[in-house]
Amino acid sequence: MKNIRISAVSYTNTQPFIYGINHTDIINKIDLSLDIPADCAQKLIDDKVDIGLIPVAATINMPYWEIVSDYCIGAEGPVNSVFIFSKLPITEVTSIQLDPESRSSNNLARVLMQNYWKVAPQQLVNASDYANPADEQTAFVQIGDRTFGKKEQYPYVYDLAEEWIKFTGLPFVFAAWIANKPISKEFTEEFNTSLKYGLDHREVVIDRLPARDDFDYRDYLLHKLDFLLTDKKREALNLFLNYIKKLH
Numbered sequence: 001m002k003n004i005r006i007s008a009v010s011y012t013n014t015q016p017f018i019y020g021i022n023h024t025d026i027i028n029k030i031d032l033s034l035d036i037p038a039d040c041a042q043k044l045i046d047d048k049v050d051i052g053l054i055p056v057a058a059t060i061n062m063p064y065w066e067i068v069s070d071y072c073i074g075a076e077g078p079v080n081s082v083f084i085f086s087k088l089p090i091t092e093v094t095s096i097q098l099d100p101e102s103r104s105s106n107n108l109a110r111v112l113m114q115n116y117w118k119v120a121p122q123q124l125v126n127a128s129d130y131a132n133p134a135d136e137q138t139a140f141v142q143i144g145d146r147t148f149g150k151k152e153q154y155p156y157v158y159d160l161a162e163e164w165i166k167f168t169g170l171p172f173v174f175a176a177w178i179a180n181k182p183i184s185k186e187f188t189e190e191f192n193t194s195l196k197y198g199l200d201h202r203e204v205v206i207d208r209l210p211a212r213d214d215f216d217y218r219d220y221l222l223h224k225l226d227f228l229l230t231d232k233k234r235e236a237l238n239l240f241l242n243y244i245k246k247l248h
């Protein structure tokens, strides 16, 4: 049988899953690549892979998709790696620079701006001064490892999982394991077992990460990220996709 092609996120948040994949027999049945989230999505859309840990917002443009796992990249409280960083309160921001590596969090920022904060700053994609805006009325969205240690550097920091929970009362799903074609139950079950193996060995993963003073990996991987794709998270996912469809 041909190997199943999989693209997973190259950030620390996915390291428990990668550990599980690398330490179980599934590794012999797949071709694994690690990519930034926007590329995970594009590879799945272009059928360069069969399964991707893709930003859920990217499913909006897919003719066929199915969730193939009981696990995800989610949060039940502040996630601590998805932010709007700003020099001014969000109500005084006139432009927002979106993160070129993201699909879900850019859309989450847009949903929250339109429906929760009720503000309409200009949205900028691929700004040349992305993540270091010269203008103090310009804020930016940022996700993943690039945000580690940055929280203390800005006067206004919005954790987007926390803001979504305040807005909806629901948890949030940033990325899920999604296929662009039907995947056998047999493979799905084995894949789930591998992912669970990795989650069960998070302490080993944490011990292997380089120590840093400005970010708590243990707290992040054990408590801030929530990897179970519960019914509440599925409800949140559907609600989020509906909000995206109503963005203007």
Ligand SMILES: C=C(O[C@@H]1C=C(C(=O)O)C=C[C@H]1O)C(=O)O
Pocket: 009, 011, 013, 037, 038, 054, 055, 056, 073, 079, 081, 082, 101, 102, 103, 104, 105, 106, 143, 144, 145, 174, 175
């Ligand atoms: C929690 C995170 O979730 C992610 C956010 C994504 C997005 O905004 O598109 C996609 C995949 C995840 O890596 C993070 O990257 O920090």
